[in-house]
Amino acid sequence: MLIRSNRSFWCLMLVVLTVGPLPAALAQTPGSLDTSFGGVGFVSTAVSTGAGDDRARAMMLQPDGKIVVVGACDNNFCLVRYHTDGTLDSSFGIGGRVNETRASTTLTAYSAALQPDGKIVVVGNCIVGLTATMCAARFMADGSLDSAFGTSAGWTLPNVTSGGDVAKAVALQTDGKIVLAGVCTGFASPTAADFCLVRLNANGTLDTTFNTTGMVTASFGGGAINQGANAVAIQTDGKIVAAGYCDAGTYDNICVARFLANGTALDGTFGGGSGRVVTQAVASMHNRAYSLALLHNGKILVGAECGSATCGARYNPDGTLDASFATGASLAPAERRRTRPFPVDSRWLLTAALFWPGGPIQALVLMAAGRSTTPLLAHLLPL
Numbered sequence: 001m002l003i004r005s006n007r008s009f010w011c012l013m014l015v016v017l018t019v020g021p022l023p024a025a026l027a028q029t030p031g032s033l034d035t036s037f038g039g040v041g042f043v044s045t046a047v048s049t050g051a052g053d054d055r056a057r058a059m060m061l062q063p064d065g066k067i068v069v070v071g072a073c074d075n076n077f078c079l080v081r082y083h084t085d086g087t088l089d090s091s092f093g094i095g096g097r098v099n100e101t102r103a104s105t106t107l108t109a110y111s112a113a114l115q116p117d118g119k120i121v122v123v124g125n126c127i128v129g130l131t132a133t134m135c136a137a138r139f140m141a142d143g144s145l146d147s148a149f150g151t152s153a154g155w156t157l158p159n160v161t162s163g164g165d166v167a168k169a170v171a172l173q174t175d176g177k178i179v180l181a182g183v184c185t186g187f188a189s190p191t192a193a194d195f196c197l198v199r200l201n202a203n204g205t206l207d208t209t210f211n212t213t214g215m216v217t218a219s220f221g222g223g224a225i226n227q228g229a230n231a232v233a234i235q236t237d238g239k240i241v242a243a244g245y246c247d248a249g250t251y252d253n254i255c256v257a258r259f260l261a262n263g264t265a266l267d268g269t270f271g272g273g274s275g276r277v278v279t280q281a282v283a284s285m286h287n288r289a290y291s292l293a294l295l296h297n298g299k300i301l302v303g304a305e306c307g308s309a310t311c312g313a314r315y316n317p318d319g320t321l322d323a324s325f326a327t328g329a330s331l332a333p334a335e336r337r338r339t340r341p342f343p344v345d346s347r348w349l350l351t352a353a354l355f356w357p358g359g360p361i362q363a364l365v366l367m368a369a370g371r372s373t374t375p376l377l378a379h380l381l382p383l
Helices: none
Strands: 010-017 042-045 054-061 067-073 076-082 097-100 106-114 120-128 131-139 165-172 178-185 193-200 215-218 227-234 240-247 252-259 276-279 287-294 300-306 309-315 343-345 348-351 364-371 379-382
Touching: 067 120, 076 120, 097 131, 120 178, 131 178, 131 193, 165 240, 178 240, 193 240, 193 252, 215 252, 240 300, 252 300
Parallel strands: 054 106, 076 106, 106 165, 131 165, 165 227, 193 227, 227 287, 252 287
Antiparallel strands: 010 042, 010 364, 054 067, 067 076, 067 106, 076 097, 106 120, 120 131, 120 165, 165 178, 178 193, 178 227, 193 215, 227 240, 240 252, 240 287, 252 276, 287 300, 300 309, 343 348, 364 379
């Protein structure tokens, strides 16, 4: 494990929490680190060569079991790929690492998606001079920049507003189109922020069949000034669900919006006709959604951060709260961690441990990416 006192780098941790029978290959002391991963259960990787920080933002599992971690490294987009045992994959980038720069641009990556062909779409924020825009780049399966993508040799920088824009999440449609979701300022006022979506064609150009411009914004109104999307998912009918936050005066609330597939409007069958819902899971503190998963029964699960604890909400397909969710659940004080959960797939959500009294919980396996100074530790729960 590499230790440096003057900078941060990311840590990838694999935890096996045993609460039921485990396969022999995973039979270890309950709650212990899986020492078959990195020798000690975790790995730390420095990417940038300067004094800047390396911060992991997203993680993906390839079909072959390899692990791709994406983040921001000293104002660049960076990617690292590991073998299943935690060793760096030398066939990816340079020694398993990619540290991608863009001329005269400050880059911050926030999310990524793995295409079926193995290419990796990374999204975030690009600052050129005084202009901040959403941006996306695509990398080949070997870590090289895909020069055929976008409008600038592997990059696309959609400028949604005249203010500052940032893509916080990305989702892939079955037709190959790419949906970015995030925070865009400059609409209601120069200091206001809104939910915003951008849809790209598979080649990275703006999809003008989406709201005629390739872009759409939504405000939750009611005096909410600061609001934005941190997560996005595509329903099987093509409708787009985005989750994030919107302020309600002193504190933020969990906010979820659903857009029509063509982006022309919010979905009137969701949220009592408004196309949006606002939820306060825990009173007297900020409630901010960072992840969502679409369940097989049409329900929507949202993972959030409430103060310094993890919280969440589950919605019925029409946007009403699912009153059957987590009845009697409690968050053990020892498990309250400053995590920002994200969905692994439609059946699992990475979050802090919830305990349902008397409820069966199978063996839980976790992989979490975070900063080594505050490694993220969470547990996967069956839904």
